[in-house]
Amino acid sequence: MTREEVYGKLNEVFQDVFDDEDIEVNDGTTSADVDGWDSLEHINLIVAVERTFGIKFTMGETTGLKNVGEMVDKIIAHLG
Amino acid sequence: MSLVSAAFLGFILLAALVYYVIPGKARQVWLLILSIAFCCAGGFYTLVFVLISAVTTFTGGALSAKKTKPAIRNVFCAVTVIFNLALLVMVKFYGVMDLIADKLNYFFASGAQTSTFMLYAVPVGMSFYTLQMIGYVLDCRWERIAPEKNFLKYLLFATYFPYLTSGPMNTYAALSAELDKSKEVRFSITRLKEGSIRIAWGFLKKLVIAERAATLVNASYGDHKTYTGIYVLLGVISFAVQLYADFSGCMDVVLGTSHLLGIDLPENFNSPYLALSIREYWQRWHITLGSWLRDYLFYPILKTPLFIKIGDISRKAFGKKKGKKVPVYLAMLVLWFAVGYWHGGLWKYIIGSGLLHCFYIVSGMMAEPLFAKIRPVIRADKAYFKVFQIVRTFFLVLLGFVFFRSANLPDAIDMFRALVRSGGIAFDIEGIMGMGISLPDLYVLVLGVILLAAVDIFKYREKETDEPRSILELINKGGILAGWAVFVLLVLLVLVFGKYGLGYDSGAFIYARI
Known part of the structure; x- marks a missing residue:
């Protein structure tokens, strides 16, 4: 799966979890940029991403991601 | 030591x-x-x-x-x-x-x-x-x-x-x-100066403010028959002052000491009594404990197959928006029970530092759709509403502190009763002095609290994740002499007004017992 394809699916996940069809994420997007992405919603997002891509993040990855770019890197690594 | x-x-x-x-x-x-x-x-x-x-x-x-x-x-x-x-x-x-x-x-x-x-x-x-x-x-x-x-x-x-x-x-x-x-x-002289100021500030918080507040706290919590009504309020607020000055003062000594050695430790406080909500309060009070619990308990619980399954079932039962919150509420219950238990295994901690805060946060989350409708009507973006939120959050924190400080659960309930009980002594300056504090000590305490509040207001940033304003940077702007002048002043204040010396046993840090 290419990075663009990952982003295509990932945008849908973000739009669904945060109930906002206008969300478009990129490498630099952080929790501060997305309305509602707080510590309580974070796990919902992680589980939704895992299900969409059929992968399983480690706990280290779950809490250690700095931005969406890193999340995409990890998704690609898990898929690879 | x-x-x-x-x-x-x-x-x-x-x-x-x-x-x-x-x-x-x-x-x-x-x-x-x-x-x-x-x-x-x-x-x-x-x-x-x-x-x-x-x-x-x-x-x-x-x-x-x-x-x-x-x-x-x-x-x-x-x-x-x-x-x-x-x-x-x-x-x-x-x-x-x-x-x-x-x-x-x-x-x-x-x-x-x-x-x-x-x-x-x-x-x-x-x-x-x-x-x-x-x-x-x-x-x-x-x-x-x-x-x-x-x-x-x-x-x-x-x-x-x-x-x-x-x-x-x-x-x-x-x-x-x-x-x-x-x-x-x-x-580096700068590091020496910054570390020394921070240590002296910690000593001042502990020996000048916390130890004086403790006198009022001990009197009001120790005698619910004499000290009723406003005295209870005074005692409860004094405990909030004592605990904060004590714990954050301890952190100032710790962080200042480590800074002297060029090793910077994480901050534990960020103007906690200016939080707008209980959730925000826990991101400003005992920050490193909150981060630990989030990363090592809360997230792992929510990622267990059981909680993911609960989430799936509750989404089907209550719809997507409400359903996804059910596992969060349950994980909160586990988390806050653990926080309370961790404080000492007694019910007064489990309720005062745990389940009560769980109730605040979960009920706030449940009522959020209602709040979202009310906010535009009452113009919640105005400054008056922020002041109201700060006062309300502080009041809710105080309720928890009553449990935390009381000897046990029945004692805490009696403390609440004393708030409305009649028969206590009249509230006046003589009555306050009767709690064991002299008039000069009372003045020093009030001035100390004003100073503590002024520093927190200066450091405050509305977003709790933003780096707080640095008071050391402000002092450094005044040149090298300004820094050392502040240090000497703090030392003098501690020497003159600190509760220490032969025959005086400064109380142990409250959180060192945790």
């Missing part, structure tokens, strides 16, 4: 002097010697506790990270975590310690009455410590870090003396990186 004592100041002085004289490579060894000496000063049992904890977590971390089957690594990880939690529970709960002490006294035929020698020999502040050590093992298991191979380096992480009694809690990755800085760090 108390962190607010002449002995500790002497200890810091010796530590820093030798630290900057010896070569960089030898500094970690020096810090380890100091830390072991500090443990020894805490008593033989403190040293034993720390060593057992360090050896088991070091070994457990290495075995949990080895490239074996995940199931085996889970077993090593679980055994280490359970062993260390059991060790903590054993030393924390005096009932068990009394039992052991009685046996030991009997065994040694010391003639000591019951258990006093063990009671005071048990390590203080070990709740922070155990959680931090468990964090290391989990980090290894979850492959956040590679396990440390050098036991002496790990032992330094485990015993680093500034934070040993009261935190702040550190992750291995962060603290080991800071400890590595010790090899390169060079003596």
Whole structure:
């Protein structure tokens, strides 16, 4: 799966979890940029991403991601 | 050794002097010697506790990270975590310690009455410590870090003396990186000045403010018949002042000491009494505990197959928006019960520092759709509403503190009753002085609280995740002399107004008992 394809699916996940069809994420997007992405919603997002891509993040990855770019890197690594 | 004592100041002085004289490579060894000496000063049992904890977590971390089957690594990880939690529970709960002490006294035929020698020999502040050590093992298991191979380096992480009694809690990755800085760090007047100011400010908070507030607290919490009505309110607010000045003052001494050595530890407070909500309050109060609980308890619970399944079922039952919150509420219940229990295993803590806050946060989340409708009507974006939110949050925190400070649950309930009970003495200046505080002391306390509030208001930033304004930067703008003038002023204030000296036993830090 290419990075663009990952982003295509990932945008849908973000739009669904945060109930906002206008969300478009990129490498630099952080929790501060997305309305509602707080510590309580974070796990919902992680589980939704895992299900969409059929992968399983480690706990280290779950809490250690700095931005969406890193999340995409990890998704690609898990898929690879 | 108390962190607010002449002995500790002497200890810091010796530590820093030798630290900057010896070569960089030898500094970690020096810090380890100091830390072991500090443990020894805490008593033989403190040293034993720390060593057992360090050896088991070091070994457990290495075995949990080895490239074996995940199931085996889970077993090593679980055994280490359970062993260390059991060790903590054993030393924390005096009932068990009394039992052991009685046996030991009997065994040694010391003639000591019951258990006093063990009671005071048990390590203080070990709740922070155990959680931090468990964090290391989990980090290894979850492959956040590679396990440390050098036991002496790990032992330094485990015993680093500034934070040993009261935190702040550190992750291995962060603290080991800071400890590595010790090899390169060079003596600097600016660092000396900043560290000294911070330590003096901590002493002032503890000896000038907290110790005076304690007088009002002890009187009002100690006699619910004499002190009713507004006196109860005075006592409860005084406890909020005492606890904050005490705990954050302790952190100032810890962080200031470590800063002197060029090793920066994480902040534990960020203007907590200016929080707009209880959730925000917990991101500003005891920050490192909150981060630990989120990363090592809350997230892992929510990621268990059971909680994911609960989420799926509740989404089907209650719809997507409401349903996804159900596992969060349940995980909150577990989390806050653990927070309360961690504070001391008594119901007053489980309610006051745990379940009550869980109720605040969960009910707030449940009522959020209603609040969202009300906010535009009452113009919640205006300043008046923010002031209301700050006052309301502080009031809710105070309710929890009543449980926290009271002797037990019935005592806390009686304290609430005393608020509306008649028959107490009239509220006037003489009545307040009758609580055991002189008029000059009362003035000093009020001025101290104003100073404390002014500093917090200056540091405050609306977003709790933003770096607070630095008061040291402001002082530095005034030039080198301004910094030292502030330091001398703080020292003078402590010397003149501090509650210390021969025959005066400054109370132990409240959180060192946790």
